[in-house]
Amino acid sequence: MEFGLWQVWDAGWVTAILRGAAVTISVGLLSMVAGLLIGIVCGLIKWARIFPLSLLVDGYTSLVRGVPELLVIYLLFFSSVEFVTKVITAFGYAGLAQSGYAFVIAVIAIGTISGAYSTEVIRGALASIPSGHIEAARALGLPGSRIFHRIIAPQMLRIAVPGINNVWQTTIKDTALVSVVGLQELMRISYIGANSTRHPFVFYLIAAVVYLVITLVSQAGFDGIERLLRLRARR
Amino acid sequence: MKMKVLSLLALLAASTGSALAAAGELSIGTEGAYPPWSMSDANGNVTGFDADVGALICTKLEVKCHFVVQAFDGLIPALKAKRFDVIISGMSITADRKKEINFSVGYAELANMFVAPKGSDLAGVTDIDTLLKSLTGKKVGVQAGTTHAHFLEKRAPDADLKTYDTLDQMQIDLASGRIDAAFADQSALQDFLDKPDGKNFQLVNVKIKSTFDPTLGEGLGVGIAKENTELKAKIDKALCELVSDGSVGKASQKWFKTDISRPCN
Amino acid sequence: MELIQLAVPVLLKGLWVTAALTLVSVLIGFNLGLGLALMRLSSNRFWAGFARYYSNVFRGTPLLVQIFIFYYGLGEVSLIKDNALLWWVISDGSRCAVLALALNTAAYTSEILRGGLMSVPTGLVEAAQACGMSRILRFRRIEFPLAIRQALPAYGNELILVVKGTSLASTITVLEITGYAKRLMSQTFAIFEIFAIAGILYLVVNLLLIAIVRSIERYLMRHEAQARQGISTPRVDGSAVV
Numbered sequence: 001m002e003f004g005l006w007q008v009w010d011a012g013w014v015t016a017i018l019r020g021a022a023v024t025i026s027v028g029l030l031s032m033v034a035g036l037l038i039g040i041v042c043g044l045i046k047w048a049r050i051f052p053l054s055l056l057v058d059g060y061t062s063l064v065r066g067v068p069e070l071l072v073i074y075l076l077f078f079s080s081v082e083f084v085t086k087v088i089t090a091f092g093y094a095g096l097a098q099s100g101y102a103f104v105i106a107v108i109a110i111g112t113i114s115g116a117y118s119t120e121v122i123r124g125a126l127a128s129i130p131s132g133h134i135e136a137a138r139a140l141g142l143p144g145s146r147i148f149h150r151i152i153a154p155q156m157l158r159i160a161v162p163g164i165n166n167v168w169q170t171t172i173k174d175t176a177l178v179s180v181v182g183l184q185e186l187m188r189i190s191y192i193g194a195n196s197t198r199h200p201f202v203f204y205l206i207a208a209v210v211y212l213v214i215t216l217v218s219q220a221g222f223d224g225i226e227r228l229l230r231l232r233a234r235r
Numbered sequence: 236m237k238m239k240v241l242s243l244l245a246l247l248a249a250s251t252g253s254a255l256a257a258a259g260e261l262s263i264g265t266e267g268a269y270p271p272w273s274m275s276d277a278n279g280n281v282t283g284f285d286a287d288v289g290a291l292i293c294t295k296l297e298v299k300c301h302f303v304v305q306a307f308d309g310l311i312p313a314l315k316a317k318r319f320d321v322i323i324s325g326m327s328i329t330a331d332r333k334k335e336i337n338f339s340v341g342y343a344e345l346a347n348m349f350v351a352p353k354g355s356d357l358a359g360v361t362d363i364d365t366l367l368k369s370l371t372g373k374k375v376g377v378q379a380g381t382t383h384a385h386f387l388e389k390r391a392p393d394a395d396l397k398t399y400d401t402l403d404q405m406q407i408d409l410a411s412g413r414i415d416a417a418f419a420d421q422s423a424l425q426d427f428l429d430k431p432d433g434k435n436f437q438l439v440n441v442k443i444k445s446t447f448d449p450t451l452g453e454g455l456g457v458g459i460a461k462e463n464t465e466l467k468a469k470i471d472k473a474l475c476e477l478v479s480d481g482s483v484g485k486a487s488q489k490w491f492k493t494d495i496s497r498p499c500n
Numbered sequence: 501m502e503l504i505q506l507a508v509p510v511l512l513k514g515l516w517v518t519a520a521l522t523l524v525s526v527l528i529g530f531n532l533g534l535g536l537a538l539m540r541l542s543s544n545r546f547w548a549g550f551a552r553y554y555s556n557v558f559r560g561t562p563l564l565v566q567i568f569i570f571y572y573g574l575g576e577v578s579l580i581k582d583n584a585l586l587w588w589v590i591s592d593g594s595r596c597a598v599l600a601l602a603l604n605t606a607a608y609t610s611e612i613l614r615g616g617l618m619s620v621p622t623g624l625v626e627a628a629q630a631c632g633m634s635r636i637l638r639f640r641r642i643e644f645p646l647a648i649r650q651a652l653p654a655y656g657n658e659l660i661l662v663v664k665g666t667s668l669a670s671t672i673t674v675l676e677i678t679g680y681a682k683r684l685m686s687q688t689f690a691i692f693e694i695f696a697i698a699g700i701l702y703l704v705v706n707l708l709l710i711a712i713v714r715s716i717e718r719y720l721m722r723h724e725a726q727a728r729q730g731i732s733t734p735r736v737d738g739s740a741v742v
Contacts, residue, residue: 308685331687397673404572407572411581
């Protein structure tokens with residue numbers, strides 16, 4: 001067939017594509033989790049206006065949101081994150097250092113980018129919590145940790161869900177950019193397949209479909225979570 | 236007492252220097268997307284002329300070979316970041332590159348040529364000056380970070396230079412007609428012409444040797460980090476032996492049907 | 501430092517290309533996005549469905565994949581190669597990048613404008629209908645201006661994303677800021693410095709964009725600022741100033 005569908009099946013590219021999709025999802029998940037952790041810490045700092053940390057956080061989010069992700073990835077990749085190799089070796093994963101290098105760089109890069117967006121989402125969510133709740137809790141004499149644990153955190157997470165959905169969608173799509181530094185994720189596999197078989201149309205179309213499936217399934221998942229939370233909140 | 240300390244220090248120094256050899260493995264950075272020099276399949280196995288040269292060196296040094304695939308323009312920064320020990324990826328020795336890393340002795344020569352559609356006005360050119368002049372305004376493809384890219388940037392500044400990350404992408408665009416010509420090493424271009432995509436193209440009959448311009452380098456070498464002087468000495472010795480006993484030449488014949496090895500001096 | 505002297509003029513050349521790519525993509529993408537938003541809000545099931553699928557597809561796949569499909573993928577299809585107009589667009593990296601960026605931003609723009617149009621209070625629309633305004637007049641005078649005002653902050657974000665998206669054009673041979681940065685990096689190996697300068701250029705562009713959007717916001721909302729300050733036209737009949 002003109003578009004080489006047969007070659008896709010024949011040369012075992014299907015397994016490679018599935019493997020790539022798995023790597024994409026794992027990078028996405030790890031980066032998202034890292035980004036959320038960063039987002040919660042930085043969002044809290046920004047909301048609580050802890051000088052001068054909040055200035056640093058402001059600088060971080062403005063920088064990451066203002067500079068193209070491709071540039072951030074190239075920078076992190078090429079500027080010899082030598083210490084990454086040292087860190088990995090120090091942890092005893094010397095053998096993994098070779099293949100794990102690109103993966104670690106990918107998670108660091110995408111996690112950093114995701115964290116900046118998460119920070120804004122968390123900050124917005126925190127700002128939406130009615131201050132009356134927190135004042136009442138303080139008036140009742142509840143300790144700070146209890147206030148956070150019982151009043152702030154649950155509301156923050158619930159309000160932030162739509163925003164986190166957006167950040168996830170962006171994060172999983174940004175993982176495609178890490179293909180330029182050689183990580184064997186979905187986009188990279190399609191790229192290799194497209195180049196070696198000289199049939200770019202099929203391969204990139206398949207990649208698009210797989211990404212679409214991932215995003216649509218995630219969207220459905222998040223819609224379900226939102227519905228659940230709305231039901232619970234209606235108590 | 237002093238002697239003991241000194242000898243201990245000497246032992247320490249020697250061991251860090253030869254740490255790589257002692258580990259029994261040589262990690263080699265290569266592009267993996269430049270047939271017939273360096274090809275890698277979906278599982279990461281590397282084959283090609285560079286892989287064979289690497290294997291020959293490893294056997295001589297009695298260590299195991301381990302290949303790391305990396306985009307070409309990222310090879311030097313990655314070597315400096317100690318991601319691997321050496322670079323064997325059809326990399327030419329140039330003055331600019333020597334500022335960043337060391338090279339072994341040259342082990343092979345490149346013949347740089349242009350590829351153009353059959354019957355186009357570029358195809359018929361036979362001397363280099365006409366060729367460089369006729370590139371004005373034409374779209375010419377090169378690979379990012381190569382001596383070919385730097386040569387055309389310097390010697391054909393009026394050409395519309397299109398830079399690609401890999402040879403394959405450049406050849407896809409050449410086949411579809413987006414660029415008027417491509418400039419790369421003869422063996423890589425010949426590989427393209429032998430494929431069905433390349434049947435409407437031909438080599439322009441002008442061989443540009445590396446001696447024509449310093450941007451084209453002084454032959455191909457193995458890239459080694461600057462501080463790794465002991466490894467460089469070992470590899471130099473191994474390469475000279477391999478070239479003189481013909482092993483490199485044999486590998487060259489296997490992949491290029493011609494001997495491109497270069498005697499070491 | 502002579503590195504900066506070498507790098508800055510080159511990167512500024514790329515800045516022009518980045519700006520041009522952004523401008524053309526936004527011009528096309530905004531109009532297309534407006535059309536899609538209207539389609540989505542229309543009662544015609546076919547158009548609404550088409551707009552929804554378009555939006556999902558272009559927002560659900562990475563921009564890089566879209567660019568590669570348009571450039572390398574479509575470049576393989578003989579139907580495209582034989583058509584002079586289509587080939588004119590696809591054959592050149594910049595034009596192809598504009599196509600991909602425009603189609604991509606249209607999807608996001610349509611969502612933003614849809615939100616804006618839906619937020620127009622129905623009372624205003626009904627009042628306009630009661631006044632006998634035609635659909636087009638109602639749209640031009642009531643719905644569109646109010647929708648834009650509502651959507652402006654979100655659209656400002658989208659504009660910044662378009663600027664960042666132009667950096668992906670470097671993967672299909674276009675020489676904009678990122679493209680020149682990569683070339684410089686492979687010549688000088690001064691990785692951190694080159695990307696720092698490139699990053700600063702992008703930041704400056706984006707900060708400028710934010711400032712422009714904020715000033716447009718302030719201009720459109722100037723009636724609120726005036727009301728807050730208590731300035732309003734005095735009534736001729738002397739009734740109380742509101």
